[in-house]
Amino acid sequence: MEKKTYLDLKREVWDTGTCSGCGACVAVCPADALSFTDGAAATSPVSTGYCKQATDSVPCGACYAACPRTSVQPADTLGPYLELTCAAAAFEIPHRQSGGAVTAILASALDEGLIDCVVTVTEDRFTLKPSSVIITSSGALVMQAGSRYSWWVPLLAALKEAVIEQKYKKIAVIGLPCAVQALARIRNGDNDLLVPYAGAIRLVIGLFCTESFDYSLLTEKLRRDYGTEPHEIRKMDVKGKLVISRYDGSTTNLSLKELESCIRPGCHHCTDLTATIADISAGSVGSPKGSTTLIVRTPTGRAFVDAAVRSGKLILSPGADTAAIEKLATEKIKKNSS
Numbered sequence: 126m127e128k129k130t131y132l133d134l135k136r137e138v139w140d141t142g143t144c145s146g147c148g149a150c151v152a153v154c155p156a157d158a159l160s161f162t163d164g165a166a167a168t169s170p171v172s173t174g175y176c177k178q179a180t181d182s183v184p185c186g187a188c189y190a191a192c193p194r195t196s197v198q199p200a201d202t203l204g205p206y207l208e209l210t211c212a213a214a215a216f217e218i219p220h221r222q223s224g225g226a227v228t229a230i231l232a233s234a235l236d237e238g239l240i241d242c243v244v245t246v247t248e249d250r251f252t253l254k255p256s257s258v259i260i261t262s263s264g265a266l267v268m269q270a271g272s273r274y275s276w277w278v279p280l281l282a283a284l285k286e287a288v289i290e291q292k293y294k295k296i297a298v299i300g301l302p303c304a305v306q307a308l309a310r311i312r313n314g315d316n317d318l319l320v321p322y323a324g325a326i327r328l329v330i331g332l333f334c335t336e337s338f339d340y341s342l343l344t345e346k347l348r349r350d351y352g353t354e355p356h357e358i359r360k361m362d363v364k365g366k367l368v369i370s371r372y373d374g375s376t377t378n379l380s381l382k383e384l385e386s387c388i389r390p391g392c393h394h395c396t397d398l399t400a401t402i403a404d405i406s407a408g409s410v411g412s413p414k415g416s417t418t419l420i421v422r423t424p425t426g427r428a429f430v431d432a433a434v435r436s437g438k439l440i441l442s443p444g445a446d447t448a449a450i451e452k453l454a455t456e457k458i459k460k461n462s463s
Contacts (some may be wrong), residue, residue, distance in 0.1 A: 127184075128178060128184055128185060128186025128189070128190075128316070129149070129186055129189040130160070130176050130178045130179045130181055130186065130188075130189065131154075131159065131172055131176050131186065131188050131189070132176070133189055134150065134188055134189045134192055134195070135169075135172070137195060138169070138192060138195060139169035139170070140195045142168065142390045142391065142394075143194045143391055143394045144168060144169040144170075144194060144304030144391045145193055145194055145304075145306075145307075145389075145391045145392075145394075145395065146167070146168075146169070146277055146279055146303070146389055146391055147159070147193060147279065147280065147281050147300070147301075147303045147304045147306075147307045148161065148257070148278075148279025148280055148283075148284075148304075149188075149191040149192060149193070149280035149281045149284075149304070149308075149310075149311065150170060150187075150188035150189075150191055150192055150305035151170055151279060151280050151281070151282040151285070152189050152191070152282050152283075152285045152288075152322070153187040153188060153190075153191045153284075153285075153318060153319060153322060154187060154285040155177060155185065155187060155318055156173075156176065156177055157285075158173045158174075158175045158176060159171070159172055159173075159188060160173050160282075160352070161279045161282070166339045166341055166342055168389070168390050168391065169391075170279075172360065180397065185318065186316055186318075187316055187318040187319060189317075189318075189388055190310060190311075190316040190319060191307055191310050191311050191314070191319060191401060192310070192376045193217055193303050193304075193306035193307040193309075193310060194303075194391070194394065196306075196310070198394065198396045198397065198461075199302075199306070199396060199397045199401050199402070200393065200396050200458055200462070201397075201399075201401050201454075202398070202399070202450070202451040202454035202455055202458070203365060203399060203420065203447065203450060203454070204399060204402070204406075204420070204422065204450060205403070205422060206406075206420045206421060206422045207421050207422065207423070207424075207427055208419075208420075208421040208427065208430075209418070209419070209420050209421070209445050209447060210411070210418075210419050210421070210441050210442065210443065210445055211224070211411075211412040211416040211417070211418060211419070211441070211442045211443065211444055211445050212224055212226035212229075212374065212412075212416065212417050212418075212419045212430075212439055212440065212441050212442070213225060213226055213229075213415060213416050213417065213439075213440050213442070214226060214228060214229035214438065214439065214440075215228070215229065215437055215438055215439060215440045216395075216438060218267055218270045218273045219267075219268075219270070220351040223362075223407075223408075223409035223412070223414075223415070223417045224412065224415055224416040224417035226407060226416075226417035226419055226439060227299060227330055227332075227407050227415070227417065228267060228270040228453060229265060229433050229438040229439040230405070230429055230430060230433045230438075230439060231243050231263075231297055231299075231328070231330075232263035232266050232267060232433075232438055233263075233264055233299060233429075233432055233433035233438045233439065234328070234429055234432065234433070235261070235263045235266065235438065236263050236436070237432060238294045239295065239298065239327070239367060239429065240297045240305055240327055240328060241261065241293050241294065241295045241296070242259050242260060242261045242287055242291070242293045242295075242297070243259070243260045243261075243266060243297045243298070243299065244257065244258075244259055244280065244281075244283050244284060244287055244296060244297070244298045244299070245257070245258060245260060245269070245280075245298070245299045246258070246276070246278050246280055246299070247269045248276065249392060250357050251355070252355050252356070253276070253340070253344070253355040253356075253358060254276075254355075255276040255277075255278040255340060256278060256340055257278055257279065257280045257281075257282060257283035258283065259283055259286060259287050259291065259293075265308070273380075274363025276337060276340050276343075277337040277338060277339055277340070277389050278303075280298075280300050280304050281298075281300070281304055281308070284296075284298070284322060287325070288321055288322050288325045288393050289303065289321070291338070291432075294324070294325050295325070295327045296325050296326050296327060296328075297327060297328040297329075297330065298326060298328070298329050298330070299331075299332065300329070300330075300331060300333060300400075301331070301332055301337060301400070302331055302332075302395060302397035302399070302400040302401075303335040303391075303395060303397075303400070304331075304398075305329055305331040305400040305403045306397065306402065306403055307409060308326060308329050309329075309402045311326070311422070312326060312329075313325050327425070328405075328425060328426070328429055329401070329403045329404050329405075330403060330404065330405045330406070330407060331400020331401075331402075331403030331405070331406045331407070332400065332406070332407055332408060333398055333400070333406065333407070333408025333409070333410055333418075333450075334363070334395075334397075334398065334400070334401055335363050335364075335365065335381070335398065335442065335457055336363070336381065336388045336389070336392035336393075336395075336454070337389055337392060338384065338387045338388060338389070339366075339387055339388075339389055342386065342387040343384070343387040346384070346386070346387055347369070351377060351379075353371070353377070354379065357371050357372060357373070358370070358372075359371055360373045361382075363411060364410060364453075365381070365443040365453055366378050366379060366380055366381060367379040367380075367381065367384060379402075392461075393461055394456045394461060395457075395461055396434065396457060396461050396462055397457075398450075398453060398454035398457045398458075399420060399450065399454055401422075402422075403418065403422060403426070404422055404423045404425045404426035404429070405419060405421055405423075405426040405429065405430065406419070406420040406445070407419055407420070408450075410449055410450050410453055411445045411446045411447060411449045411450040412444075412445055412446070413444070415454075416442065418445050418450065419441075
């Protein structure tokens with residue numbers, strides 16, 4: 126059967142507004158023909174117009190094979206797991222988002238040589254502008270901790286540099302559910318062009334997500350409607366609403382309804398809150414303040430958590446509120462299935 130090309134992807138996903146913006150297609154395109162326009166409210170990638178298969182009749186189909194929106198969306202609340210627990214870093218992490226558990230797991234893995242790099246999202250501390258980054262040391266990882274995943278960025282586009290250019294063989298990726306779904310397609314797919322990526326990805330950590338925001342649209346709205354500049358914001362978190370904490374100690378809670386115009390269109394087609402097919406899922410929902418909820422899903426995920434506990438970098442504790450997670454996950458499924 127002939128493989129589908131970027132033209133099929135454009136027709137089925139980009140033109141229908143369902144693109145998640147994960148960046149997987151950008152990463153795996155062997156012709157470097159796909160990209161996201163920097164600085165714009167991009168709803169999907171753009172193409173140079175060249176395609177190995179469509180232009181030169183050379184079998185490819187990598188972009189279509191990696192896209193998470195060409196298959197049925199998950200509709201589970203918690204998904205399969207081996208353990209669900211509260212966790213926190215056992216050491217100080219200056220900018221941690223909740224309990225710092227994800228940073229602790231990855232810092233341990235980097236120090237022990239279990240992974241050689243982390244593909245994640247960072248941000249400019251002054252402007253809050255996000256970007257994808259490859260981190261190779263635990264020290265750098267700790268300094269970057271707490272990056273806001275409220276912002277959209279085509280995270281997986283950085284995989285091309287990590288795998289093809291830098292030749293890393295033991296990669297951990299932290300991403301939102303859409304990126305996790307794309308990574309699962311890459312790891313489990315039968316397209317030969319995905320093999321180098323599949324072989325290099327050792328660990329996938331998924332973050333709980335209700336939706337993500339376009340940087341330019343949200344910062345403009347906060348500036349215009351709430352008199353808030355990016356440099357005044359200490360932390361943002363999404364828990365069924367957007368919670369903005371400022372350096373002056375003040376807090377503003379914004380309903381997602383009033384931020385509708387800032388949410389990426391593709392997010393309205395996602396029904397996966399907890400990244401149900403990651404090795405480990407993590408979020409603040411379901412755990413007390415200062416802790417992270419960890420959902421350990423696979424033997425690989427368990428091995429990394431156990432290694433972090435043995436190294437003294439991670440502390441586990443009981444008491445995760447599964448009902449709170451299921452409630453929010455059910456709300457997302459109902460909202461985006463209609």
